[in-house]
Structure formats: structure tokens, C-alpha cells
Amino acid sequence: MVRKPTLIAMLALLAALTGCTEATNRAGGVAESTTTTTVSTGPGTGGTAGMPFDDFVEDSFQELTTREPELVTGFGLNGAFGIRPDQLDDLSAGFAAETNELVTATLSQLRAYEPDGLTADQLITYRAYEWHLEIQIEAHKFRLHEWPVHFMLNSYNEGANLLFTSIHPLTDREEVDDFITRLHAIPVQVDQVILWMEEAESAGILPPDYVIGITVDRLEGDIGGGDVDQMPILQSFVDRLRGLALDSDVGAEYEQEVRSALEDSFIPSWQKLIEHLDGIEGADNKISLSRLPDGDAYYEHLLRRHTSTDLSAEEIHQLGWDQADRIKREIADLATGAGFGELSAGQFRSLAAGEGGFASGDEVVSTYEQLISEASNHFTEYFNVVPTTPLQVVNDPGPVAYYVTPAADASRPGQFHAGTGGRPTPRYVMPSLAYHEAVPGHHFQLSVALESSLPSPQRFLVTTGHAEGWALYAERLADEVGLYAGNPLGNFGRLDYELLRAARLIVDTGIHYFGWTREDAARTMSEVMDGERFNEEIERYVLYPGQATAYMVGMLAILDLRSQSIGSDDSPDTMAAFHDEVIGHGNLPLDVLSQTGQ
Numbered sequence: 001m002v003r004k005p006t007l008i009a010m011l012a013l014l015a016a017l018t019g020c021t022e023a024t025n026r027a028g029g030v031a032e033s034t035t036t037t038t039v040s041t042g043p044g045t046g047g048t049a050g051m052p053f054d055d056f057v058e059d060s061f062q063e064l065t066t067r068e069p070e071l072v073t074g075f076g077l078n079g080a081f082g083i084r085p086d087q088l089d090d091l092s093a094g095f096a097a098e099t100n101e102l103v104t105a106t107l108s109q110l111r112a113y114e115p116d117g118l119t120a121d122q123l124i125t126y127r128a129y130e131w132h133l134e135i136q137i138e139a140h141k142f143r144l145h146e147w148p149v150h151f152m153l154n155s156y157n158e159g160a161n162l163l164f165t166s167i168h169p170l171t172d173r174e175e176v177d178d179f180i181t182r183l184h185a186i187p188v189q190v191d192q193v194i195l196w197m198e199e200a201e202s203a204g205i206l207p208p209d210y211v212i213g214i215t216v217d218r219l220e221g222d223i224g225g226g227d228v229d230q231m232p233i234l235q236s237f238v239d240r241l242r243g244l245a246l247d248s249d250v251g252a253e254y255e256q257e258v259r260s261a262l263e264d265s266f267i268p269s270w271q272k273l274i275e276h277l278d279g280i281e282g283a284d285n286k287i288s289l290s291r292l293p294d295g296d297a298y299y300e301h302l303l304r305r306h307t308s309t310d311l312s313a314e315e316i317h318q319l320g321w322d323q324a325d326r327i328k329r330e331i332a333d334l335a336t337g338a339g340f341g342e343l344s345a346g347q348f349r350s351l352a353a354g355e356g357g358f359a360s361g362d363e364v365v366s367t368y369e370q371l372i373s374e375a376s377n378h379f380t381e382y383f384n385v386v387p388t389t390p391l392q393v394v395n396d397p398g399p400v401a402y403y404v405t406p407a408a409d410a411s412r413p414g415q416f417h418a419g420t421g422g423r424p425t426p427r428y429v430m431p432s433l434a435y436h437e438a439v440p441g442h443h444f445q446l447s448v449a450l451e452s453s454l455p456s457p458q459r460f461l462v463t464t465g466h467a468e469g470w471a472l473y474a475e476r477l478a479d480e481v482g483l484y485a486g487n488p489l490g491n492f493g494r495l496d497y498e499l500l501r502a503a504r505l506i507v508d509t510g511i512h513y514f515g516w517t518r519e520d521a522a523r524t525m526s527e528v529m530d531g532e533r534f535n536e537e538i539e540r541y542v543l544y545p546g547q548a549t550a551y552m553v554g555m556l557a558i559l560d561l562r563s564q565s566i567g568s569d570d571s572p573d574t575m576a577a578f579h580d581e582v583i584g585h586g587n588l589p590l591d592v593l594s595q596t597g598q
Contacts, residue, residue, distance in 0.1 A: 001153070001402045002442050002467050053113050053122055054455065057129060060106045061456040067099055070159075074167050075460050076407025085168060086178035088185045091156075091192040093143075093199065100140040107133040124585055124596055129457045131589040135305050144200040145289075145298045147207050148193050149273055151218040152543040153402065156193055157273070160186070161222055165236040166394075166404060169411035170244065176254055179237070183261035190269035194276050201280065204293050208542065209283040216274050223270045228262050287521075287542045289512040299512045302546030306464040307553045308589035313513035316549050320505025323552060324528050327499045334495065338488035346530035349496060352489040358424035361395070367427070368393045368418050371434035378483055379440045381572040383579055387447035389414055391438055397421040401433055403442040405462070408450055414443040429493040435478045436497075441471035449586040458586025464547055465590040469554015470583065472501060476555065480570065500537070501555075503528040504548035508541040518542075557590045558582055 051059065062081060065072055069087035072078055078085045110130055115123055139146075148156040168182065169175050200206070207215075224230025237258050241251055289295035303313060311319075328345060335343035340351065359367050372391065380386060389406045390413040399422035406414040416437045419425075435441055445467065449459050475494050478484065484491040507525050510516040516524070521538045541548055565581065566574050585596055 001400070001437075002405065002446070002462060002464075002471075053118060053126075056109065056113070057125060057455050057457065060109070061129075061460075064099075064103065064106065065460075067095075067102070070163055070167070073163070073169070074405070074407070076169075076409040076411055079409050084178055085175065086181040088182055088189045091148075091189055091196060093196070096140065096143055100137060103133055103136050103140075107137065124588070124592065125455045125458060127592045127595065128461075128586075128588050129455075131308065131463075131592060132457060132461050138301050139305065142294070142298045142301060144196075144203050144205050145292060145295070147200060147205065148196055149215060149219075149277065150207060150211055150543050151215045152540060153400075154544050154547070155215075157215075157219060157222065157270075160189075161232065162404070164233045166415065167412070169407070170237075170240045171411055172244070173246075173250075176241070176244070180254075180257050180261050183258065184265050186265050186269045190272055194272065197276060201282075206280065206283045208285050208287050210285055211539075211543065212277050212280060212283060216277050219270050219274050219277075223262075223267045226267060226271075228259055228267065231262060231266075233266070234258060234262060285518070287511055287518055288515045289545055290515050295512075299545060303549060306546045306550040308463045308465040308550075308591055309553060309557070310591070311553060313509045316505050316553065317509040317513065319552070319556075320502050320507075320509070320528075323502035323556075324499060324506070327495055327502055331492065331495050331499070334488060334492060340488075344530050345496065345499060348492050349531060349533065352428040352492050352496075353426045356426060356428035356489045359427055359430070360424045361420050364418050364420045364425050364430075365393050365395050367430055368416065368434050368438070371431055372416075372438045375435055375439045375478070375483065378481065379444075379477075382477070382481060382575045383440065383444075384576045385448055385580070385584065387444060387451055389443070389447035389451060391416060391443045393418055393438075395420050399423075401437060403437045403446075405442075405446050406450060408459075414438075414447060416443065426493070428489040429497065431478070431483070431487070431490045432475045432494040432497050435474050435483070436471040439474075440477065441474035442467060444474070445470045445583045446587070448583050452584075452586060454586040458588065460587070462587045463589045464550040465554040465557070466588055466593060467554075468551040469556075469558050469590065472498070472551045472555040473558045476559075498552075499529060500534055501548075501552040503534070504537070504541070505552055507538065508545065508548050511538075511541055512545050554590060557594065561594060 065075070065077070066081055066083065068089050069083070069085070070089050072081060072083065073085040107130065110126065110133065113126065115126060118126055150157075152158065164179070164183070168179050170179060222231065222233075228234055234255075238255060241254060244251075246254070289299045292298065299313065303311065303316065307316070331345050331348060332342065335341065335348055340348070343351065372393070389410075392413045392415050394415050394417045396417035396419055398417070398419050400419045402417050402419075404412075404415040404417065406412055416434075437443065446462065452459060475497065479491060479494060484494065503525055506528060507516075507521050510524060511521050518538060521541070522532075522535045525535050525538060526532050537548075561582065562578055566578050569575075581596060582593065585593070588596070
């Protein structure tokens, strides 16, 4: 999962996570644009009217992105844009409405450029940027449906924690001052979030009741139960401050300033969130979006946003069942071929865990580092452009693994957060997670885009279907190039996770399109996965609806494109040329990716 800093990025969706959620030369030998198109459109968005196409794209991207200061920091563009990282996003309804007006005007200006007058590269940019702007305008209609405070990675509160523990750079004293300024701005932002929730509640939009209780516990953990010394933000700040090699008295002064900002601003703000959640009345435990006003339309939007296709919920649901049947046959064939006899997915899972063993703590990190190093060496011949952006495997005490995109200014490397908290990690699943999150998955793909000279929308605006589809394709590619040779347990881990991605299609659409209960979802998940190990995933589909459908839809789209492009030719040079086409144009919606060769 890519974990990204929020939206234009939420739509782009980072880490981002993101989570799932970002080449020293332009990937894939794609020719640089050599001509520009000029058009006069009268008054428009901040003086972008009448600009050459390439300039319009860059200027309008900057104009929109600077409205989200946290996103600017996440992208690593503070220096390029000439602004300090000392502001938080304005989350008020009025500001959102103003932004929507600007996005709408930008889309109108984009469409004033005649596609026939654009180069092939510019036409790709036009289509991709148009998709992002359209989706953002559509998303604004459902602003109140995006309940902001809960316990998943796509929540306001988790994003705030990520900003202060990872995203905000601390490379000099000015950035430390900016960090403290941002902490003091939290009360204003939290007041905006509370008004957001109140407006949603008035519209009949509430989270499930059980989500409220779990979220309150999570918020209490964020603030250490009111004990600043137990707060992850303070602990992270102290650890990162050591990297500045400040005099001890200066470091102690900064630590005290952060401690005071947390005590005076952050903790009281989080306590206000807790108080608000505790006071919500009328919530029940129904989980389908269909329970909400315009919930069906909202879910249709989410499927478009995350898959970047026009597949219907019914089509996605059936695709899940079809793929589950296919994968279970492959699991059975793998078990027989490896000499294990006839095994179901559940039986193979028990065998793989028992024989493969588990890793915990620092051992998880070192194992991932070794797997990534081996993969980096193995995959080189299958790619013409290899990124140079460094990757850091982070010992993250959370229960899940996710990827955070690097910063364009190199203030932050790509980060694979290896969830070392919770239960130990089965070793048989670790290769697939390494290939998915790191090489040649998220880190590889998103770094190639970031290091390129492509237009900014293709460098920064990540689409879920392309990113997660590529990462799942990367898991499969690892098998095709021999990385699982002699490792049937690891290959089962790949197929088991692929089966999970098929189950996601079934259960996500089952909940939100067919109106399933949690009990229905758990029963079906157990049926598809042949066991209950993954039933906790259901909470993800409740709070991050549609996102989990993008993995399998995206991989199948890439495989279909490969079949059309190179057929069964799997020679390294041919595969490298195909991979240039898939990731060499940067981040693209799947429907745009399918048109790149036209």
C-alpha cells in the first residue's frame, strides 16, 4: 500500500500508502516534447490563460498544490515553490469550495487546448491531468461522505501523525522552527475537522458505532493517554533531532519547545476530537455505504477514483470470484508439484507458517533489506531505467506494512515501513511484500517517475489502480524471472496474497454494493481465503471503500496490455521495453495508460 501525504494526493492516491503509498533520465526513451501549443482563453486561473501548454500544466499544478501546504511538504516541493513548510492545510468548507471553483476553472482552461495540436507526449499529459481534475471535482460533491477521523491510514488523524513523525523534514534549525509552528497550528485545524464532522452528522452521515470506540482508543494512544513523554511524535522528534548534531543545550531547548507545543496545542486538540466522538448519537453498526444518503453514487465514484476504469461494481465482484477460482487452482498445482500432496489454501498456509517460521523486530527489517538487495540485482536486466533514489526500511511499531513516497528535494528517502508491531511476521510472505512495496514495486515505479523530467502531474499524482496494479504485477514478475525458484513456500505466499486481492474485489463490492453486514463479509472472506486469518481486513473495506479493488484490477490491466504489446515474448530486452511503456510515462490512470501506444 502506498501511503501519501492527502488531496490532490488522496485522489492521486501515497504512504502513501500507502500503505500503500513517488532514473536519472527520462524513463523508457520517451521523447521530450519539442513543440508547444499556445491558446488564448481570456480570464482564467491566476494568469494561466494563453500560456503554452507545458507552462500551463506546471503553473496550474503549482497553483493547486500550494493550496495544500502539507502536500507540498510531502512532495518535497517547498524549496522549488519558494515557501516555508510552516503551514497546515485549511480543511474548512469554505476553502474546499474555493478550491473546487479553481479546479473547475483549471479544467475549463485545459480543455481550451486542442488535442489535435498537441504532441504525443503532451496528449498523454492532457488526458492524465484531465482525469485528475475531473475526479477532484466529482470528489468535492462527496466531501461530507469522507468521514475524516477513524483508525485507518487514510484518516485525518493518521495523516497528522505521519506528517509530524516522518513527512516534515528536520534537516536544519529553520525546519525545526517550522515544525513547532505547525504543532501550534493544530487547534485551528482540529476545529475545522470538528465542524466537518458536525456538518456530516447533520446530513445523516455517521461512521459505524464500533468504529468510534476503536478510534477513541487510537487517539488516546496518539497522545500517550495525556502523558507527553509517551507520545510517538515526541519520541520521533527527539530521535530525528539527533541527526542535526546540535549543541546539547540547543537540542534540549528545542525538545522543550516541542514538548510545550504538544502539551498546549496537540494534546488538548486530540482530547477535543475524543470528546466529540464520544458525544455522537444515532450511530449504528451498519457498514455499507448504501446506508448513507447518496451512498450508492459515492461508491460508484470511489470505484472510478481507485481503479481509474469504468468497471461496474457487479463486474468487479464477478471478476473477484473468477480470479479466486483461478488462483486456488494454481495453489493446488503448486502444492502437488512441490511434493506436499493435495492441499487447500488453508492447509498450505498452516504448512508454510510452520515450516517457514517467523521474524520479529529488527530481524524483520534486516530480512527485508536482504530481500530488496537481492531483488535489485536480479531485476536490473528487465528495466532500461533504474532509479537511484535511496530506500529506507523503517522499523515501524504499527501492525501493517506500507510505503511512503520520497521527497523530490531528497529531504526524505522512499520509506518501506515494515510493520513490526502486533504478531510476528511469517517468513513465507516476506518476499512478496518486499517486491510489492520496494523493488520492483512501489519504490521502483514511483522513484522512476519522480526522477524523470516528466510534467508534474505524471511525477506526483499517483493513481491507485496504476500504483497498486504495478506492485501486484511486480510480485508476479518475481515468479516469472525466477526469484521463487526452489522456494515453494515463498511462492505460496505470493499466491496467497494474490488470492487476498481477489477476495477484496468480492468483499468490498459485497459490502458497499450488495449491502452485506460485517457477518456476511466475514463469512465470505473465510470462504474465499479458506480460513479466518484475513478477516480483520474487513475494517479496511469499511473505512477505505473501493481502494482495495485497485490491486487486482490494475494488475490484470497491465497483463492485458502486455499480452497486446509483446505477446508471450519474455526475453529481458522485450520485457524491459514493455516496462518502459508501463512506468516510463510516470503515474497514469489505467484508462490513460491503455491509450499510450495509440
